[in-house]
Amino acid sequence: MPSLAIVILNYNRADLLADCLESIYAAPMRCSLNVWVVDNASSDGSAEMVRTRFPQAQLIVSPINGGFSHGNNLALRQILTPAHATDYVLLLNNDTLVPAGALDGLVEYLEQHGTVGAVGPKLLLPDGSLDLACRRSFPTPEVALYRMLGLARLFPHSPRFARYNMTYLDPDQETEVDSLVGACMLIRHQVLREVGLLDEAFFMYGEDLDWAYRIKTYGWRIVYYPRVIVHHYKRAASTRRAIPSIRAFYDAMRIFHRKHYAATTPAALNALIELGITLKELLALGRNYLLPPAARRVG
Template sequence: MNKQAVAALDLGIVIVSYNVQALLRRCLQSIYDSIGDVSFAVCVVDNNSPDDSAAMVKAQFPQVHLIANADNPGYSTANNQGIHWLNSAFDAPPRYILLLNPDTEVMPNTFCDSVRYMEQNLKVGIMGPKLLLPDGHLDLACRRSFPSPMVSFYRMTGLSKLFPDSKKFGRYNMTYLDEDQLTEVDSVVGAFMLVRQAAIRQVGLLDEQFWMYGEDLDWAKRIKDHGWKVIYNPRILTLH
């Protein structure tokens, strides 16, 4: 493959899609409606969607690099395919990798604000934004503690819902904190997970033993274990 002779991109965006053509179209349109001077490339990895998602990307977003899988290898593997392409397609890898779900829509200033924050906070390895659900409420998964046995117990028994303001019972989704408070957390969610390339070089890619779910927590744990911070940043908004 001939490498594209461009200066190092600010941002490499990976979107894994499966059978969500309309949502994927809106997600991609929101990306290309972005403002600011952030340079980026987008790689969509389609896991053999039966709804012609791949054909839509080819026809409507020719600037997107499409990887059309012949089967569904899982979320982690597909994300790694996209990261591999982004890291090898240009003269230098993008400075940041963004895992983005196809059911998200970014704000016009999301990318420039995100990159600016990472540039100003060099110890941050992962950053996630405030994710808002269609009803306007916070997507609780966007800031999490690692699921220790007790944290998992409080969540599975419903104690976390009964006592969301309790630092003890509400620990998994950190519901005891103001949702507009910038906070160091254990993990953000893979729906929007901005990762510093230097951290990826240290810990490697997503663990493909996680077919779907849990891979973001595992990645965050490995990155934190190497001394990087994981930050929930509510000053940046994304719809989910």
């Protein structure tokens, strides 16, 4: 029987976390299951809720909110120790609902495809549309430029201009991708040992792209597998702190570009990309400021 460790990071969303955990434990699994909940210094009673309602989960309470990478790494470090060895590791957002059989389906896919290091499901938003982040190409300078110029939005069916979110593909088409999204991403324990932890330079956003980049550098394939569906209430956590979330979003773009592409990109193009990121950040902050509080979100 394969073993699965699920890592769920939480910050002040006891309501979402409870629903997520309920969905995981609602149906028996074919896997041996160990759920790790990392609470990032919540003040809404999240940790006590887990202790009371889900005592079978392993709870780690962080004294600080160190961000997505830092929080997940608290559990991933434990999973890397011999005492908590497992076959597969799943990063899962607290704002997801997992239908019966979904996690078994992802594990079974990796069991049957030995060259695949990571797999992700079809993530559906509350309105039934596809969460575009669940299958992505890396934001190379060329791809980033198309996005900043708005060409991806103007030509969503173009394999050239719409490469980042791959909107030219049928959402029900299984395909090899550059990156999945950290909201629901299953990797082999062997991959975790080889690639290492999430990069804590990323506070929120971008760490999944960086992890995928490193996974592929080690020669593993990454696959979007739409036969498995998971529901994602996207941005449910970040909406409560919209301005810091927007800044973290665009900081992640800068960090990823500087880490993986800046050294091999002409200086003029680097300057254009940095300027484009800054302008889009300012526009997002301004647009967010003009919205009523209930509508504010990461843009």
